[in-house]
Amino acid sequence: MGNLPFVASMMLVAIGFLALITRRNLIKLAIGITVIEMGVNLFLVSLGYVRGGIAPVYTYAPPGFKQMVLPTPQALTLTAIVIGLATTALLLAFIVVIYRHRGTLDAGKIRELRG
Amino acid sequence: MSVVVRTITRVVLPVALAFGGYVIMHGHLTPGGGFQGGAVTASIVALLVVVLGGERLKGAKGWLSVLEDVGAIAFVALAFLGIGATFFRNILAGSGGLFGAPVPTGPNPGNLNTAGTLPLMNWAVGLKVIAGLGSVVILLSLFGREDG
């Protein structure tokens, strides 16, 4: 059962990539990217999980605790979430602008740049 | 907007503001910090956009971008404070002055007056995130309006 989070995160990544390849709606593409991001974040967090560990807050630690969950992966995940937020906001802004110019969200029709 | 949304917003607004402020201020003691608290606080802006509409918040855009820059500059400036030793050096920690109290050991409710420049950096980040996310929300709502 210990590997369940990793399996789940890989499934999220696979779902995201599937969405990116098969979907044509720009918003759905952005959602696909976000799903991949969530999968990667889940992977990072579960990487730092220690069975029976407590939250890595020193002042809240009960006396005689065994071990803490690793704090570094959590910091990494937090940074990745912040970056993901910026990316998503930028992507959505571009989608809005594209929609204004072309009047469509179909990625199959937004192919002015090719060849 | 309907009366229900308005009333709920009026109730939620101070709670969200207080909780966001708490998360930012306790960033160096508990999980959370500038980004999380800022995101909570910025959700108020999203609520206001829902209630008032983006048009009425248009005027706030300029102020928010100024605040965002101020937050970013404050963060870099705080990192520059340590340049006597190294960049990002936490010179206030353990100095006894502002945020310089020694960290108590053992289980305790936590002392806000510790961790040196870290709480200040959390505030700077919180300011930047509130302003940044707020202007993103307002701008995205305005995009929709102009398409009509």
Added chain:
Amino acid sequence: MRIGSGEGFWGPIVWAILALGIAALGFAVWLQGRRTYKRGTEQEEPFLSGEKLPPGAPGIGGTHLYWGFTEALKPFLSRLAAFHTGFVGDYVGWLIVILVVAIMVVILT
């Protein structure tokens, strides 16, 4: 001033002098032609293969240089251009291909 590769060497100064010499030669030839040039005569009219071009005929633009070459390679080039579909899903697909190849190579070798 030379740079060596273990196989040969390359001295740019000699080459630069040579290139300048050739350029001077070309300039001299150009000056010769310049002497017999007269403004406002037949010399200014455009010709194509000895035929006088009718007025309004399309000129030969920059995109028509190497026309023969691109025409000969047309089946290949058009397939290559069609390969660049401009569809985001294809971009991602090729990223996955390159990723899988890289992982296979790293694991198998």
Added chain:
Amino acid sequence: MVHAPILAIAVPLLGAFAAPLLAKLDKRARDAWVLAAGLAVAVFGIAVAVKVLGTGTPWVYTLGAPSPGAAVTQGGFPIRIVLVVDALGAFMGIVAILAGAVGLLYGLHYLREEEGKTLGLSLLLLLWAGILGLVYTGDLFNFFVFLEITSIAACALIGYRVWESRPPEAAFKTMTMYTLGGLLVLVAVGLLYGEHGALNIAYLSKLITGSAVERLALGLLLGGLLMKAGAVPAHMWAPDAYGEAPAMATVVLVANTQASIYAIMRVVFTLFGGALARPGIGWLIASLGTVTVIVAVLMALIQRHLGRLIAYGAVSQIGYMLLAVGVAAVARGGFGEVALRGGIFHMINDAASVGLLFLVAGAIRRAVGSVDLMGLGGLGRSLRWESGFFLLGALALAGIPPLNGFASKFLIYESAFRASPILSAIAVLASILLLAVVVRAFHGTFLGPEPKEAPPSPKGMLVAMGVLALLILVLGLFPGFFLGRLVGPAAKALLAGRAAYLAAVLGG
């Protein structure tokens, strides 16, 4: 100057955040501030290079420590974020500073106030800071963060012209690809952290033994970074991005792509240079590089849009660098070092020649309003300086002998021939085709009838182009000086200097 590495990253960040505030007060104050920040970054970057090349050992700067040179380790375990600048990092810093300074100077005159000049300058400074952080950092997670900073700033710059219909599309596609590439790198960082519990490049490098997880991480890193560098077949975002970005940003985008090549070098030769130094990786990179060269050149041949034409030329140059890196990874020493010298030297040559071409294309766009080759022609009469610069850059790009492009390509051809004659032959063939491409572009733009009246470019833009043109001439006529002083130490630091890199960070 003990803080020069971090100041080179922090000053453009400060500049980027302060510029919008200053712009609210006075536009000229903002311009002066941006110029001052650029100048300061140049001074710091050159100071770093002078010291690193002078002492011959990597410069380790520990963030947040009691003193910059303080020991990184606590019981042999690195706990702080470090910047490690070796000869290669210093060289890449110089390339990035060159591109950034020229882009900034050009942008100050190129951007129009009513089109968001402040935003453009801020983003340019942000992108610059990201690139410098990317090449100076010695920490894997920090590397990811800087990678994302460059991605976001670069994509915002690509979509700078939101009022046109093509740039947002290019920005969306590029953002999608950059995000995915960044996430692949993040997964690899996570895998390495899970395996060894550390993020410091030198420390990880010492621990890597070649297990399956590490191999997976290497594959993910290579996949993400090859995409970010623009290797065929994952190159399709590159012409979109380069073709649509404003010219001052494109120069810095080229440096950004080269930072990805630098990252590939760092990963292959330093991080995985011990246990996983297999020739298979080298053959993969070299063959991808060769395919990139030939495909990009053939695509450039049939372009109508001048920006996209130059962009495909830029992608083909990336192919040459990948070929050099691959050959070096096959051989590691001997002719591999020659290849690496060629590849590293090609970076600065590429930044100069491709950058110059993009700047001229931007000047044409500003003067005429279009860069469609079908509609251009006869611009050589009104844009005299630009036509001269374009010819110089085009010939340097194609690698015509007295110019700089040939000096580096010569090293790449010779060493690739030792690895595999086929790769070398294809590279030479592509170079000839590239000459055809640039001659066509020059002819279509500047020669021929229908002289279109074009207003002259501002002086500042001409100065920025002139800097790159001068650089092309100097690099071409005195390659020995640069190879001996800058490029040679960089190649040596990468191959033989791995032990020195580890020792500088970990001590002992």
